[in-house]
Amino acid sequence: MSRDTLGERKTASAGGRTVLGAFFIASVLLLGLLATLRGMPLGGDPFARNDTLRLLRLNNLPGFDLAALRLFHARQMPVFDVAVFGNSHAIQIAAEDIGLRSGTFFNFAVPGSSFRQSVNMVAALDSINKRPATIVISLDNLALNHVAAPEFPGFMGRLKTIAGDLFWLLSHGQPKLAAYALVNSARAEWRTMRETASFSALRARASVWIPRTVASPRPWVRAFRPDGSRELESAVERKQFSLAVQPLFVLWRPYLARDFDRLERTVNGQSRVVIYESLLAPDIEIDATSGTAAAIEHLRGYFLSLCEKHGFECYGAPGATSRHDVAQWSDCCHAPPAVLGPRIEAMLRNRRQPS
Template sequence: MKASSSPIIFLCATILFLAAVIWLQRPLPETDLFAEIPERHFANFGPTTTGEIFAAKMAHARYNDRYDIGIFGNSRSLMLTAENIAAGDRTFFNFSIGGQSLRTSILLLEELAAIGKAPETALISFDNAELEYYQNPDTRGLWPRLAIAWRDIRKIYASEAPPLRQWLKMAWRHIYAAYKGGERYLDIEQFLVGINWRFNSATLQNAWHAELLINSNQGYRQDGSVHQKITERVSKFSLMPRQPPSILPWYLADDLRRLAALRQNGIRVIVYESLLEPRNAKYFATEPSAHATIVRKTFIRNCRLLNLECYPATNPTRYSKPSNWVDITHAPATFLGSYIRSLMNHTDAGITR
């Protein structure tokens, strides 16, 4: 009898342990943290996950009027401010989330549209095709992950079924993302932070506000952007190594359809491929990777089919100096802001005409 009950006891203990670990996770921010950052100052939120930043920017949008201009992307666009793009009297917020791909930007824009807070003009960064960077959204929690996976599977069967190998790749990426998310639950640093929050005398509602560290040189600005710091000036960058194929073309095509559908919410959607520093931009313009060529053709073809305003990467050699770049893939804020401003002022709708 004792031996037969052991597996049940072990199972119950495991379930209780996992439930306790999940309960001890720091709650997602629900109030407007960005409103507490003084103008021309910065704030650190302490150690945060991308899921928490996603929630913080969603919460900010809920508490404010719909913005005129919104920037979406990752660290390659996170430093952009209203001044960089010459927003003028138009309201601006940077919705970029570091470490994420186009898929997260689309998800965030969809959620903003669902509550009527998507910006009137959404400028969305699509990581340069040579980077092969196209991961699934890094959201926190099992149910959001399952919802994203189910939507992808449902979309596949509603449209042309992709080859089995690519379908398996899509399924594996969702499984891997769920695994990494579960791994984060067991991270000792996050676990200790959660314990401190749950048993702190301050209420959980105010806990995030207590985490804000206001300073004048690093962290988040009031407009959702971060300070761009160039640690070392480089006169000439080496050539970037070619990346293994990662982007699934049919995945990209479906995501572009999702973006096109958002225009019915009165959103001007502008998608631009992120730039490479001058030397690499020139090299890959003449010697593109085989798979990157396929991806870029998919990007251009579907943008035209959808009449979507898209801009493939251009060679910025004439417009910027290598010494101003943070690294091969991160453009200086002033240059990128000027480039994006030119896209906003275009009247030919990019490659769709």
């Protein structure tokens, strides 16, 4: 900066302030833009065509974004005849695995999500008049006692779910559980907010549209298919599965009851609902000591009783399947399509109220 005259100093100083002002405004705008890209289907519907590279990069996305892209796809399509909901335990199911042709089927599963989020997804489809005629929901095997807090839909939607949970628990005389749920929901909300602003998530969003923004998914990760399904990852190590009751186990019963209630209200008898307990590999041994196995049996009974109450078709997990099946399993908890597909196909064909 020239300091020969006062005038020049003023000009330079004004320029400096402009640089700084533009820097801060542009930084805020850019970060804001990236944050609002959350779930925004930039570049169109990734499931509309079989672009393997792009469908592969969907694996980098956080669950919220993947759910939003699935909803965007549903918006563009006619109402599906059959749709599968769940998480990585159900995502491998393609149309042909259950004897359907593509176009009439879509897999809405979002890896890492829970039954609660599946119900949210059904509600979101209902709100845009795209509720499928037959809804198949994978409920995590009760041995996994997975109760993840919903991370979609948006902030207001999540607040509504949390408020509804608390009201439900309080109205059912469970104030302690309500307090516990409040703390857990607050924690989950904080995680979700951090995820929204996380740089790796922002970069992952960009990666779907701009190649090489992040490293390609690892070699064993498979691309999504246009029907929303994804082949099972091949290199997941087959580890010894150990079962332990997790802290959120105490919320499992009330949350399940509330989610069944929400689902019934959403579907209102106008769609067929099939809920099945996901399978575990037949050679997995669940420790029968410490009352865990008994607790699982108790929950299974509760699950089936809720089904009866709400008029859904439900299937608990069966006992060990044949030894032939074992070799097909690449890990403890993700059933291969060759095992799960025929099972779901049979459920759809049976159209019965199982006990």
